[in-house]
Every structure is written in C-alpha cells, then in structure tokens.
Amino acid sequence: MVKTKIKSTKIKRSPGDQFVQVLIYLFVGGFALIALLPFVYIVAGSFATERELTERAFFLFPHTISLNAYQYILKTGETYRGLMNSVIVTSVGVVINMVFSCTLAYPLSRHYFRGRTFFTNMVIITMLFSGGMVPSYMLVANVLHLKDTFWALWLPGAINPFNMIIIKNYFQGIPSELEEASRMDGCNDGQIFLKIILPLSKPVLASVSLFYAVSHWNSYFNAMMYISDRNKEVIQIVLRRIIFLTSAVATESGFDWGAFGMPPEKAVKMATTVVATVPILLVYPYIQKYFTQGVMVGSVKG
Known part of the structure; x- marks a missing residue:
C-alpha cells in the first residue's frame, strides 16, 4: 500500500x-x-x-x-433568606416565561396559522403602550389578589414581547421540510413542537432564558411594590x-x-x-456557547 x-x-x-x-x-x-x-x-x-x-x-x-x-x-438570616427567595423567583419565573413564550411563538411562526399577523401586531402593541403603574397595581393587588405572593412577580411579565419575537423568528428559520416529514410520520403539532422544534432551538432558548433570569434576579421595583412580607423579600x-x-x-x-x-x-x-x-x-459560563448564536440568528431571520 x-x-x-x-x-x-x-x-x-x-x-x-x-x-x-x-x-x-x-x-x-x-x-x-x-x-x-x-x-x-x-x-x-x-x-x-x-x-x-x-x-x-x-x-x-x-x-x-x-x-x-x-x-x-x-x-443576620435576612441575606440568606433573600438569596433563597431570589433563587426561587428566578428559577420558577424562567420556567413560566419560557413555557408561555415558546407556546405563543410557535403558532405565530407557522405560515399556515390563520390570524398570525393580527396576533403578532397585538403583541407588538404591548411593547409600545401599557396601562401604567397604578392600573397595573390595582389589577395585581385588588383584582387578582396576588399581593405578597411570588405570583405577583411571575404572572404580569409571563411573556416579554421582545423575547417572544426573538424565539418566533428563530422558529421561522427552521426548515419547514422537517415539519412536513414529521407529519408524514404521524406526528401531531405537540409532538413536532416538543421533539423537533425545541431540540433544534437550544441556542435561542438558552439566550432568552438568560435574559429572563437576569430580569428576575434584578427585579427590584415590582418586588418593592407587591411584596411587603419580610419572609418573601428578594x-x-x-x-x-x-x-x-x-x-x-x-x-x-x-x-x-x-x-x-x-x-x-x-x-x-x-x-x-x-x-x-x-x-x-455564575450562570453565564454554562450558556456562553449558545448566547451569541441564539441572539444573532433569532434577531435576523424571519
């Protein structure tokens, strides 16, 4: 040889x-x-x-x-208790944010979804206009009765429109042929979303999760406004x-x-x-390899 x-x-x-x-x-x-x-x-x-x-x-x-x-x-034990409360608010809050954001972004990213332009515009409107601080407080405290609960920090901001649009644009960049092949194999929308779309979207999911985590961890004004119980302070x-x-x-x-x-x-x-x-x-090193790719691709495609 x-x-x-x-x-x-x-x-x-x-x-x-x-x-x-x-x-x-x-x-x-x-x-x-x-x-x-x-x-x-x-x-x-x-x-x-x-x-x-x-x-x-x-x-x-x-x-x-x-x-x-x-x-x-x-x-004193206040610092340790505050750290633990922040960890709970951040971890649970990120899960809630990602579940709501991804489940909304997926149908809005499909071209066959009727009314997707209308619903997308409704999301964009929330980025430009809001009810204000006083109506928001009255809704959370008096109507929903969430004062002095962590739900007051989770539910009002369950979906960030900007982050949702980043995920939506990334989903749109995934080839539609993968979805068509999955349907030929008998997969429904839920299976396609869980087994095809999400595994291929790790970069944008990691990046947006970081955005949500930093937002929850640095949450100050909402925590001061809705939480008066010292045992629940972040x-x-x-x-x-x-x-x-x-x-x-x-x-x-x-x-x-x-x-x-x-x-x-x-x-x-x-x-x-x-x-x-x-x-x-300390969270950054674990998702650094996904961060740049997820932000750049999700913000350009679509």
Whole structure:
C-alpha cells in the first residue's frame, strides 16, 4: 500500500492583515479591561478597610483584607433568606416565561396559522403602550389578589414581547421540510413542537432564558411594590435595606468587629454589589456557547 501524506494548507496572511488583526485584538482587549476593572475594584474594595478606601483612590488588591463588610451583611438570616427567595423567583419565573413564550411563538411562526399577523401586531402593541403603574397595581393587588405572593412577580411579565419575537423568528428559520416529514410520520403539532422544534432551538432558548433570569434576579421595583412580607423579600430588597441601615451600624452594641472596627459604608455598598451580582454571573459560563448564536440568528431571520 502506498501511503500518501496530506499536507495541511494554512492561509498565509500578509503583514498588513496581521497588523490589522493585532490592532483588533488590542481594541477588543482594551474594551474588555474597561468593563472588567470597575468590577475588580468593587470586589477589592469590599475587602478593604476604611483607611485604605480613604487613602487610595483606585486599587485592584487591598493591602489589608477585612471581612467585616461581608460579616455585617451576613450576620443576620435576612441575606440568606433573600438569596433563597431570589433563587426561587428566578428559577420558577424562567420556567413560566419560557413555557408561555415558546407556546405563543410557535403558532405565530407557522405560515399556515390563520390570524398570525393580527396576533403578532397585538403583541407588538404591548411593547409600545401599557396601562401604567397604578392600573397595573390595582389589577395585581385588588383584582387578582396576588399581593405578597411570588405570583405577583411571575404572572404580569409571563411573556416579554421582545423575547417572544426573538424565539418566533428563530422558529421561522427552521426548515419547514422537517415539519412536513414529521407529519408524514404521524406526528401531531405537540409532538413536532416538543421533539423537533425545541431540540433544534437550544441556542435561542438558552439566550432568552438568560435574559429572563437576569430580569428576575434584578427585579427590584415590582418586588418593592407587591411584596411587603419580610419572609418573601428578594435579595435586592434586603440589600437595599442593609445599605440604608449602614449609617446606624456604629450604634449597635454587643457585636465585636475585631481589630478593624466597624465596616465602612463604602465597603458595605461594594459588598452588597458583589453579593447581588456574583450568583447570576455564575450562570453565564454554562450558556456562553449558545448566547451569541441564539441572539444573532433569532434577531435576523424571519
């Protein structure tokens, strides 16, 4: 047998192309640093002492590490309860959002669905007009009686029109021949939706789920307006109260802050930012490979 050796062919770039590529990497890397450095400073400042925050305008690593700011935030069970409530609101809320959004997007993406233009326009109208804050509150609190329940945070925003349209456009980009072949095999609409459409839509489903998750996690105004029971407060409301009460920390008695004394107000604010940001930030690595593809394809096709 004669062995043939296949030579790998690589595209040779001209010096000009290589120079432009280096400039692009430097440009993108510079923007990455601009976005990353403030958060690194916040993390470092949350571990700093009052003296260091006063004397140093900017630093990426504190000379003296103090845990008093986190100790102040976590010394009561409110923070843990707020984190747990936010996890529940976010996880259940994303499931509700995706179920409603996908089941509405699928029929609107089918060309044979009668009246799809009318219903699509009705969805778009909700992006431009709303009843306002007072009617919304009266509907949720007085008509639906959802006040002091998590349903007040889930049902009013069960479908985000923008996210639903992204899913709809992605569904429209799936070849119709797959649906026709499935019908020839005896599949009904439900089976096509669950076994064909959804498995092929992982990129857009992951991306939109992230949008919904961030929205629920950062939910502040609705939680403040509809939730008055402290046992059901989300982390954003708990941290807001902690920041407002930071100025009174010096008057607290019976608590040993150690050698560094009471935590500075600025460090407490930075620590609350870290506590509120890091949990949802940990979700990004798991769906990063789907994120760009899902957003770009879902927003262009259709």
